Amino acid sequence: MSSAARPRRRHPTPSTPEFWSIWHVDPLAAVLIAVAAVTYGWWMVGAARRGTRWPWWRSLAFLAALVLFGILQFGIVGVYDRQLRWAFVLRLALLFFAVPTFAAFAAPVSLLRAGGPERLARAATAALASRPGRFLGNAIVSPLIALALFCFLLTPLSAVVRESEVSATAITVLVPMLGFALLTPLSEPGVLRSSTFVTVEFLLAFVELLADAIPGIVLRVSNHVLDGSLVHAVGRPWFPSPLQDQHLAGDLLWFIAEVADVPVLISLFIRWQRTDRREARSVDALSDEEMEELTRAHLQRRG
Template structure:
């Protein structure tokens, strides 16, 4: 297939394929586990609490996207065009994990293992809490972009195919860990936590563009990829190829952040409404409890007043200040 590789056209998106054994094995294992877990959940819960079909469809779409990204057009041209290798890495790092996690595989695993099972213990561990921190993911994205697109890693992935195959699966796993706080696990975060995530994501919108701008504007080769690539008569020059890759990295890093920010903003609104309802319920319960402490013919229940008017220390200070 490599000898017959022609200049890429639109039809190549469907006609060019290459075998990636590690990805195929991972997809088969993941699909078998997910299907077995869903069937077991349906068999155990006879009350009708079935796993939502929408989640299964999303997880299946994620696996199909993983197969196409690792065995289709991108894999066929990754060793020839640096911009294709860059686009493939971005898809594996950002798009594929997002679609897979939308199918809630970790939530399914938590359902199977129980509340105190292995999955919950891992999520409550120090490493799990660290990765779920909204400050960690944004800090890792520029760092990983620098490692991927600047230096020798791209060249090694082309020179040693097994290393490149393993790197693709590592990108999916790392991307999933970074996106996990955004997708969520069915837990209900506070509005403060979601608001912090939104603020950090807004800052990351600017920060993520730096690697793409640097790669696009670089006047010399910034990676060893071109020492190992299979150049063709139709291949662009190395510097031009690198600048195309930089433009893709720049555009994707800006465009893909916007849907994520919208998702976080929507979660923030829901979390704020949920927190407000919980606070109102507590205040109503306190008001009812205070009313019940007084006899109907006795002293009236104390009205709601600011806390500084009922706190003895603050009340004395206010009196002395008059």
């Protein structure tokens, strides 16, 4: 058969213009965006009235979080996430990793302390200092939760969740909240640990973050549909077969999991810098007698 007569291979993804031309209205997402924008703006006004200048780049990070959230909910990913695995995985991963990362860099808890209601600020501070807050603030925990979340995609139950309207609504609300709860203790300046703990935390988190890519790799290399759903999505000429859909989902998850390592490692590095400066200031504040006593006690422990 000549090349002219050979049937043209259909690409299982939308073209760039079509990707950006498919939209729908998500009332829940619209309400969440409006509430978040008004609340953040209200706290900025309160901070300005109290004489606190809020960094422009933090406001820009919050705007980026809202824009990305809107694209995921209103765009093609939100339209087809119940039909296509790659759309579902892309929405889930970015709601868990990217949206909370931008929101954490916006430091809404610090802004709440600077310009929000004092009672709510005290409650947020207490939540960060609580045992669950300290547990979530451990950078060893965040990669383990991410790994468990994405290993779920390898099970037949993931198809049930993907195709459920109730689950789609729950994901819209709960997944960004979970990601933000994991990242906020890492990014807020009030959460400090010893330099030794942060060093161990950094090394263990680095290993675990690499493991986050495993579910994506498994989705990509498997030659059978892992969630058991073999129904071919219909509606667009480029819709992939179930196995192609799974491979595309694996490619996306693999890439996002690797890129998502960066903000967590950056947050750990920032935490290490803060801890190092705090410990240096505490040592500089000691008198010569106190420093000598501290050195003597350290040598006695090692002896």
